[in-house]
Amino acid sequence: MSNKVIAGVPVQVNAEGFMTNPAEWTKDVAIEIAREEGLPELTDAHWKVIDFCRSTSEDGKSPTLRTITNGTGLTTKELFALFPKGPAKKVAKIAGLGKPEGCV
Amino acid sequence: MKTFLILGAGTAGTMMANKLAHHLDQSEWRILIVDKDETHYYQPGFLFIPFGIYGPDDVRRAKRRYLPQGVEVIFSGIERIEPDAQRVILTRNSQVVYYDQLIIATGTRIVPEETPGLKDAGWRQNVFDFYTFDGAVALSKFLRRWPGGRVVVNVAEMPIKCPVAPLEFLFLAHAFFHERGMRDKVEIVYATPLPGAFTKPRTAAVMGDMLKDRGIHLESEFNISEVDNTRQVVSSYDGRELNYDLLVTIPVHMGSTAIQNSGIGDALHFVPTDKQSLQSKKWPNVWVIGDATNLPSSKAGSVAHFEADILIENVLRAIDGLPPSACFDGHANCFIESGFGKGFLIDFNYDTEPLPGKFPMPGVGPFDLLKESEANHWGKVMFRWMYWNLLLRGAELPFESQMSMVGKVR
Ligand SMILES: Cc1cc2nc3c(=O)[nH]c(=O)nc-3n(C[C@H](O)[C@H](O)[C@H](O)COP(=O)(O)OP(=O)(O)OC[C@H]3O[C@@H](n4cnc5c(N)ncnc54)[C@H](O)[C@@H]3O)c2cc1C
Numbered sequence A: 001m002s003n004k005v006i007a008g009v010p011v012q013v014n015a016e017g018f019m020t021n022p023a024e025w026t027k028d029v030a031i032e033i034a035r036e037e038g039l040p041e042l043t044d045a046h047w048k049v050i051d052f053c054r055s056t057s058e059d060g061k062s063p064t065l066r067t068i069t070n071g072t073g074l075t076t077k078e079l080f081a082l083f084p085k086g087p088a089k090k091v092a093k094i095a096g097l098g099k100p101e102g103c104v
Numbered sequence B: 001m002k003t004f005l006i007l008g009a010g011t012a013g014t015m016m017a018n019k020l021a022h023h024l025d026q027s028e029w030r031i032l033i034v035d036k037d038e039t040h041y042y043q044p045g046f047l048f049i050p051f052g053i054y055g056p057d058d059v060r061r062a063k064r065r066y067l068p069q070g071v072e073v074i075f076s077g078i079e080r081i082e083p084d085a086q087r088v089i090l091t092r093n094s095q096v097v098y099y100d101q102l103i104i105a106t107g108t109r110i111v112p113e114e115t116p117g118l119k120d121a122g123w124r125q126n127v128f129d130f131y132t133f134d135g136a137v138a139l140s141k142f143l144r145r146w147p148g149g150r151v152v153v154n155v156a157e158m159p160i161k162c163p164v165a166p167l168e169f170l171f172l173a174h175a176f177f178h179e180r181g182m183r184d185k186v187e188i189v190y191a192t193p194l195p196g197a198f199t200k201p202r203t204a205a206v207m208g209d210m211l212k213d214r215g216i217h218l219e220s221e222f223n224i225s226e227v228d229n230t231r232q233v234v235s236s237y238d239g240r241e242l243n244y245d246l247l248v249t250i251p252v253h254m255g256s257t258a259i260q261n262s263g264i265g266d267a268l269h270f271v272p273t274d275k276q277s278l279q280s281k282k283w284p285n286v287w288v289i290g291d292a293t294n295l296p297s298s299k300a301g302s303v304a305h306f307e308a309d310i311l312i313e314n315v316l317r318a319i320d321g322l323p324p325s326a327c328f329d330g331h332a333n334c335f336i337e338s339g340f341g342k343g344f345l346i347d348f349n350y351d352t353e354p355l356p357g358k359f360p361m362p363g364v365g366p367f368d369l370l371k372e373s374e375a376n377h378w379g380k381v382m383f384r385w386m387y388w389n390l391l392l393r394g395a396e397l398p399f400e401s402q403m404s405m406v407g408k409v410r
Helices: A027-036 A044-056 A065-072 A076-082 A087-094 B011-023 B043-048 B133-145 B165-179 B201-213 B257-262 B301-319 B374-391
Strands: A002-006 A009-013 B002-007 B029-035 B039-041 B060-062 B071-075 B078-082 B087-090 B096-098 B101-104 B108-110 B149-155 B186-191 B217-219 B224-228 B233-236 B241-243 B246-250 B253-255 B286-288 B332-339 B342-348 B357-359 B367-369
Touching: A002 A027, A009 A027, A027 A087, A044 A065, A044 A076, A044 A087, A065 A076, A065 A087, A076 A087, B002 B011, B002 B096, B011 B029, B011 B071, B011 B301, B011 B374, B039 B043, B043 B133, B043 B165, B043 B374, B078 B257, B101 B301, B149 B165, B149 B241, B165 B186, B165 B201, B165 B246, B165 B332, B201 B217, B253 B257, B286 B301, B301 B332, B301 B374, B332 B374, B342 B367, B342 B374, B367 B374
Parallel strands: B002 B029, B002 B101, B029 B071, B101 B286, B149 B186, B149 B246, B186 B217
Antiparallel strands: A002 A009, B039 B060, B078 B087, B087 B096, B108 B253, B224 B233, B233 B241, B332 B342, B357 B367
């Protein structure tokens, strides 16, 4: 666990860089983390996914890829286009949530 | 009479039936278990079938043999569960069973249909799974005559049962081709959605080295999008393509159709379960054990065994009107077969990743942790005997249900 200042906001992150307190998250924090993750701009489609994850998260954990596709109506392919490589993990990071559970 | 209903007579359901028969007053409780299949399969043995190490009869027995007297068995499919009405609808004659307490132990199943193209023309021709009895037997026939080529082993999506089994398959495949004098004719590729060889960092590093030493190519963060068996190519969402002559798939895993039909599961039809008490998150008289849960623990027989020790305590308390008190810590204990008569052992829980050191076991141990040894191979061999003779019958095993740090080195 360590402290980090993102977009001027001090936040707690774990060893993998995931925020540990979802309440510290702001939209500006999301934009900044997205930049670090190689996404220079967040479009409406990105926000739709981020908002969905924040509103359905349980115990501060982000939902799994399947929950996201079922809940937003986006296909897995579209999610990979929006958040390249590992969409579920990437969205979790940008949305200030923990890694989705079930990765064991 | 009150009814204690168990759905699924696999590893977890059978253990719970034995424990309940032992503990419940049978003048007060009727214990009923339902399963669609009369045969019990020792699933860890499926791993050895493709390589001719085990034959079909090493891994199957009649379910009835492992269920105690005093437990009623119905062989029927389960159509759906209606927890608000405290009843279950079976497929056979649409029979309705009412319950007072319910344990869901319907496990998980593979769903190759979830990956476009996977079940097309090549299925069981040059595309196989080894997570089902039929798949493992079909693959053993194929491998007997295969002249060699490029084999791609692919995990479609996490979670899967026994997350070490794909690695064991790779190690055994390497040994199998080596022993047949054809290792130089076979290229082995492991394509996984994980960032490394395993989920937990230290094990991933050790297993990654094992793959490298064996000349097995690791294609990480490979999220399969489709299979094209006319070109013999698997593709990933990020545009990578892998050619294969033989594709061994670990398909998408989902919970039972009974969970799906009832609408009580998550996106993959696993049942939301309290990770400590094993009580359903929604209905206090519904309990969930084994692969059917949505817990962030491994889907393994050893996990189901540790859970059973916790669950019996909590259901007995519930029957006495007390809240659950026993706590599951996510304990898992897995032997990893690495070929040439050797193996690994890993022991971990929700919070502690597998660590090196020694695993004490009265009488037979200690076993080396996170390190290759011959004793670990014998541990795996012994596990089959323990499974049939002790574990399923709900007997005590020389393992603690809570993980212990004794012998482990951080
Ligand atoms: C290749 C392979 C290797 C493995 N290796 C290991 C290992 O080395 N160590 C280890 O600990 N674990 C291992 N496992 C995992 C282990 O076998 C499972 O985790 C364990 O069997 C889970 O028990 P369960 O009771 O939850 O599910 P299961 O044993 O699968 O039982 C579920 C039961 O429910 C029944 N059922 C489901 N749906 C319905 C329905 N709708 N109607 C009627 N009946 C239904 C099924 O017929 C089945 O009998 C391995 C698994 C595989 C496939």
